[in-house]
Amino acid sequence: MRVAPKPVQSFRDDFTYSNSDEAIERFPFPFVEDEYRYSVNIESHTPKGGTDSIYEHFIDIDEHYLSEMAERAIVLEENPRRCLSMGHMALAGWDFLERMMVSLSTDYPQYFSLRRDKDQWHWENTLLDIQQDFVFGDESTLPMSPLDYMGRQVQGDFALLDQRDNDLFMDAGMITCPADWSLAFDAGMSFSEWHGPVPMAHSAGIFDRALKYLTAIPIGSPARRLNWTLTVNARMDTSPEKYPDWGHERTTVTAENVAQKVYLRVELQIMDRMPRSNALLFVIRTYLISLEDIATNPEWAKRMHRAMKTLPQPLIDYKGLTRYHHLVVDYLAQFDR
């Protein structure tokens, strides 16, 4: 990581969040074709793009680390049920902690370190000034559950999916920056149940194929895909639980402020088999960029204009863009002449 974590910026109230030039350059721009098409777009989660690419490491730690961890702490303080784990997911929680501690200490030794002597572990996170001795597998030696403990130290939301009967179940997770979905609502649901509201894709058989693929992901072969939506203001926590805080903001977009107010919200989703529990870890690493910052790259602005213009109405509605989609298209049109 060349870009060091910046001092804390806010994702609420005064919205001081901003992207540096480097962060804009490495932004995971999701539109690969001029016309918008639904696809599963899964690929192997192997490094690509070289040094400082967001795909360089298993988990991308970037300049927003401290801001996102501070935001997460606020959300969990407001509503502890953003971190849930059913009784049978305890082992998966340890899987998660191990995966994160091992990959972070390997990929970012300047910030994180892990010492292991059988089940006696020592963890250090210099960014958050954390040092912890604990016994792996013994929850009483950590200040909270392993999922809660480690989830507060890694950028991204996390769901741990139990795999049984050739299906996946939303049985544990820490979800503090969702794109309008609720862990507490989806808890215990099967793969097709929690995808129930998604339009168009069911009849295309996309979910059946995706489920077969996901249940077959082996240990050590993680996969990834990008997903996207738009968000008004640089707000991380667009959860149904907080809808009264942000729903109305969709009416505040105007032709004058659309470039500053509307953010492209991209999720780098990573799916990884947990070796001890056979659960599937689902990482949702969210990146936000304003339309104004997108426009610094003329190719992106042009392509995004075409993707937005061809976006089918059911998807405009599902993604919650109905009120201001036309303003986005109108703004981007100037880059596609």
Added chain:
Amino acid sequence: MSADKIQVKVTRIVDVAPKIKEFTLVGVNRTLPEFSPGSHVMVEMQGQEKTYRNAYSLLNDALDSSEYRIAVRLQDESRGGSVYMHQSVKEGDVLSVTPPMNLFAPLWHAKKHLIFAGGVGITPFMSYIPEFLRQGVNCELHYMFRGLQTGAYQEVLQQELKTTLFIYDADKEQRCDIKEVLKCQPLGTHVYICGPEKLVEGVEQAAIELGIPLSVIHSEAFAAPKPGTPFKVEIKSTGQVVQVGEQDTMLEALETAGLAIPNLCRAGVCGQCSCAVEQGDLDHRDNYLSDSEKSLGAMVMPCVSRANSERIILDI
């Protein structure tokens, strides 16, 4: 998605039953990946005439993955793999295995785990039991075998399970009354079966008769690929024709011909080796495709399935 192979060294071979040998494997210059209870690895054996690939359950407690232990029964109708393991593999030999894969994990939310194991079908449960004991969850094992051939690990199971282990040696005329066992199980019990097809069918039949939903009955679907009439496979893109012999699987024949087909389980379960079919009458033997997909005939799992016609064309 063919996962990277792992080189392992055989450090110990012991007889654990008249027809079952146990092999201990350690990583060559590397640590082995952790695994979850119920996992298996695919062992690749370099025979003189062909490469054998067989799936074997990992026997050891999943908490300790410093070594892998597998048990191999000498099959009466072996296609070569188990004979190779029994007769050719020696301590110190190097084999290659796939990373662990789990197609038979326990259901962690079960209130009680009821297990029926037949013969070498005990193997996937060897890694279940230590974790069940750690979690303090109720577990009962009914273990059926012919003592003159199989019946491995009775002592260690006895130490682990004590009063919840029930042993039936058919060579001593001991039989398990499956229906009686199923009859008195509490709600929230999940049932696991690994063993001969007859055992799986017997438990399922008893469950149906007792009104127990099949959604709580789980079986290890592994079946060794069975031989069949020879046939030819034509590759649409190249026109290459591959002969599949009576004892070969279609997947093995394609691999021998130099075609790399992604695969994981080689037992008709994982779906990774799925091939598009251009033409041909298929003999589907997998558990992956749905009945409607099978009757459509557009896809085939070459690891276990075969052709009814003399020639089929694959669109690969």
